[in-house]
Amino acid sequence: MKRLTFKHSLILSGFLFLFNLTNPAFADSTQPQGNRVSFSISEMQNVPNDIISMTFNRVAEGISPQAVANEINRQMQSAIKALKPYPDIIVKTSQYSIQPVYTKKVISHWRGQQSLVLTLENKPGLVKVLTKIQPYLAYQSMQFGVSDALKHKILGKLTDKAILQFRDQASRIAHGFNVPSFKILETRINTPNSFQPRPMYANSEMAMMSSKMAAPVVEAGQSQITVNISGTILLPY
Numbered sequence: 001m002k003r004l005t006f007k008h009s010l011i012l013s014g015f016l017f018l019f020n021l022t023n024p025a026f027a028d029s030t031q032p033q034g035n036r037v038s039f040s041i042s043e044m045q046n047v048p049n050d051i052i053s054m055t056f057n058r059v060a061e062g063i064s065p066q067a068v069a070n071e072i073n074r075q076m077q078s079a080i081k082a083l084k085p086y087p088d089i090i091v092k093t094s095q096y097s098i099q100p101v102y103t104k105k106v107i108s109h110w111r112g113q114q115s116l117v118l119t120l121e122n123k124p125g126l127v128k129v130l131t132k133i134q135p136y137l138a139y140q141s142m143q144f145g146v147s148d149a150l151k152h153k154i155l156g157k158l159t160d161k162a163i164l165q166f167r168d169q170a171s172r173i174a175h176g177f178n179v180p181s182f183k184i185l186e187t188r189i190n191t192p193n194s195f196q197p198r199p200m201y202a203n204s205e206m207a208m209m210s211s212k213m214a215a216p217v218v219e220a221g222q223s224q225i226t227v228n229i230s231g232t233i234l235l236p237y
Contacts, residue, residue, distance in 0.1 A: 041166050049122060049223055050220070051122060051146065054118045054139070055117050056139055057116065068098050079133040086120075092117045093117075098112035155225065
């Protein structure tokens with residue numbers, strides 16, 4: 001009887017290795033065996049908008065860029081000074097621009113503008129302070145949103161509820177398939193990174209009103225916060 005050479009041994013070993021990979025009876029026993037079920041659940045809550053962001057601007061025209069800048073700066077500084085007694089209001093300037101105005105391809109004068117954005121809590125009566133800057137700036141728009149503190153608080157509660165709901169749904173699925181237990185293989189928790197504020201813009205008539213305009217009526221409404229959990233469970237054979 002011929003003895004197996006080293007070359008023959010290598011060929012036989014390779015054949016047995018491929019046979020083990022393709023034969024279920026020799027499959028890797030460390031891999032979890034069973035039926036995989038993927039599903040998702042969501043928990044949501046309507047939250048009152050507790051933040052207001054209001055935008056005002058100042059438009060000025062003059063015979064030179066310096067004249068326009070001086071007028072804008074003077075009115076903007078007066079508006080900011082009027083807000084000094086209210087430290088809870090976050091004040092930010094933006095969109096400063098000065099451009100030439102042409103008539104028959106010749107510069108006739110200059111026009112500039114700058115915006116002032118105010119962010120404040122939605123508290124009763126606080127919005128009345130906005131009437132103090134209306135002698136200097138024109139109202140443009142208002143947006144409502146959820147503060148970071150309230151958002152994180154609600155997201156924490158919704159995440160806890162969503163996890164419990166996910167486990168309850170997994171138990172319900174296992175019971176429906178007459179399986180005594182389940183194993184969670186993977187999960188993904190999706191929470192909103194940002195919120196789209198609800199805008200309310202001023203029309204041209206409102207923007208041109210005088211400083212005697214009363215404080216705008218504020219109905220902040222609500223935002224919906226949602227937490228979604230999707231994942232896969234294993235129902236053992």
